[in-house]
Every structure is written in C-alpha cells, then in structure tokens.
Amino acid sequence: MSTIVKMSHVSKDYYPSRNEKVSAVNDISFEIYEGETFGLVGESGSGKSTTGKLLLKLEGASKGEIEFMGQDIANIESRKDLLSFRKNIQMIFQDPYSSLNPRMTIKEIIGGPMVVHGLVKNNKERDQAVHHLMELVGLNPAYANRYPREFSGGQCQRVGIARALALNPKLIIADEAISALDVSIQAQIVNLLRQLKRENNLTFLFITHDLSMVKYLSDRIGVMSQGRLLETAPADEIYECPLHQYTESLLSAIPEADPLKAKERQRVQYQGLNYSEAEWKDVKMREIAPGHQVLCHPNEVAAYRRKYTVLRTKQQDTAFIKQKSSTINHNYYGKVVTL
C-alpha cells in the first residue's frame, strides 16, 4: 500500500490578537494510503478543517512537514507546480449551494476546471466530458445548461462531486460534505461516494463531526480533539474497540435507535488530557495493536493493551453468539441456508 499523504508533527498556530494564540492543530502525524478513505472526526473546533486547509496548501504550517505523493508541499512554489498540485487534490465543500457560483451553468461549473487545466481541446470535448461526469454522479445530462438554484441540495452536492472528479485527482478532501443534507440524501451521497471510490480507486480524506456516518465510508479513522490527534485505527476497530476516553465519549453520544440498547448505554464523560509538563515530553502516538495507535505516555501502554484485549475478546464473543443464534433461527424454520 503506497502512502499518498504523510503528515509529520504538523502544527498550526493562529494569532487572532497580539497576546492571543490559538493552537488549531498541535503536533499531529498520520498517513493516508492510496485508495483508502481516511475519516477525520472530532468535535467542533478540534482542528479538522485546518488540517484539510494545511494539506491543500491554503494555509502554511507553523511546524512540521506535509508530504503529498512523496513531495514536501512547502517546496511547491512555481506556478506550474502549484497548478499540478491543485489538479491532484480536489475539495468537496460543506454547503452545496454557496460553493457553486450562482451565475454559472452546471456545464460551466463542472467543465471550467478542465478548460483551465487544458484537459479538453474545445467546447465539444468539454460538453462530452461534462455529460459523462453528470451521468457518473447520477445527474441527468440534459440539465447541463441549468443553474444551481434550479437544483435541490442533494443534486447540488452531486454537482460539487462531479466538479471535484473533473480533473481526475489523486486525493479528494470532503469537509463536512454531507452534514448539511437531509438524512435520506446523506445516505444517497454516501452510497455514491462509496461507489465512485470502488470504481475509480479514489483516495478520500473525509472530514466530519458525525461519527455515525463516517463509519460507512472510511477504511481508517483518526479522532481529533483540541488540535490533537488522539487515536487512529481501522474504522471498525474505532467502533468496536475504542481505546481513548475521548473516542469513547464521542461514541457514547451517537443516538441509539433501539430503546433497549439506548437504556443500557452510559454516557462517557471526557476528562481531557491531564499530563504534567514533564510527562508531555514523552507523550506521542503509540501502537497498541496492529494499525491501532493512541496518543499516550509510555506508562499508559500496558493498560491500553489490556483494554484492547478485553474489548476484542468481548467483540469476538458477541459475533460468535450472533452467528450461533442466526443458525438456530434458520434451523428452526427448517430452511437450508448457507450462512
């Protein structure tokens, strides 16, 4: 699996006034592999969008290094290099309406970037490419001459996705791309993104505060709070074996549809990071299980490993019981079913 993005000890500080400093991103390190969807989750103000902006080179990092396709993005300076960098990273925005120019037709919105980057020779080629992209995202190509106001929120988000795909980018950053949509439309867009990813081997950085949705899209998830990355793991492990207390608190806040389960569940209160100044020197991301890292001090590693083993065993037991009970049900009804 090749690495497409590598963030190493990246920080971003803002200075809203002379004696005020905001550490929007604080010493974060993670990698995104080609062809995967990396979900970045955390509460409002945790630094998710700033991370996306740093990666897009819309903001410069205060510290640390960001590599994109093996190149330190701080060294991308010439117009030509910047143009090719921008072609390879595209963005799908949160608000589908305000991210589309109301005075441009859908054809101009989707086709514009292709003209700028010289990917089409003439209007005929542009129109063909736009039609193809509209079909790809489930829009009727006959609507190519319409304006954004003539579309619903979900349709506008499809236009945004088509525009992001137009340049055949290596990485797509989706920052709260489905948060503003109705739940049923969210499900449609999630399915569309999953299908596009499967068919086109796309790599996504999917930024959201909504842990319930990111599950269906992500291969791995990173959990952020107050500018720090606290835990990264394969998506199902985040849900089945959350190790950091903050991850547990986020999961315990997801609404539960089943009233019995909702009654059983306890809210986890996050206590914050309480390391002393001396301890902070040794606090970093440490691997607790294969591919599962937690921000911790060396003294905490043994406890995290024990917690992981307990949760994993519980998970396997539950899966075993589920499998057994479904076998019994099927046998009870006397059907021959391959499980």
Ligand SMILES: Nc1ncnc2c1ncn2[C@@H]1O[C@H](COP(=O)(O)OP(=O)(O)OP(=O)(O)O)[C@@H](O)[C@H]1O
């Ligand atoms: N240009 C800026 N100047 C000053 N502070 C900023 C700036 N941009 C972001 N911040 C601060 O940095 C922190 C992280 O902001 P960021 O937008 O990355 O959070 P977020 O996780 O994307 O939140 P949300 O889920 O609400 O979008 C916040 O405290 C924010 O107020």
Ligand SMILES: [Mg+2]
């Ligand atoms: Mg944000």
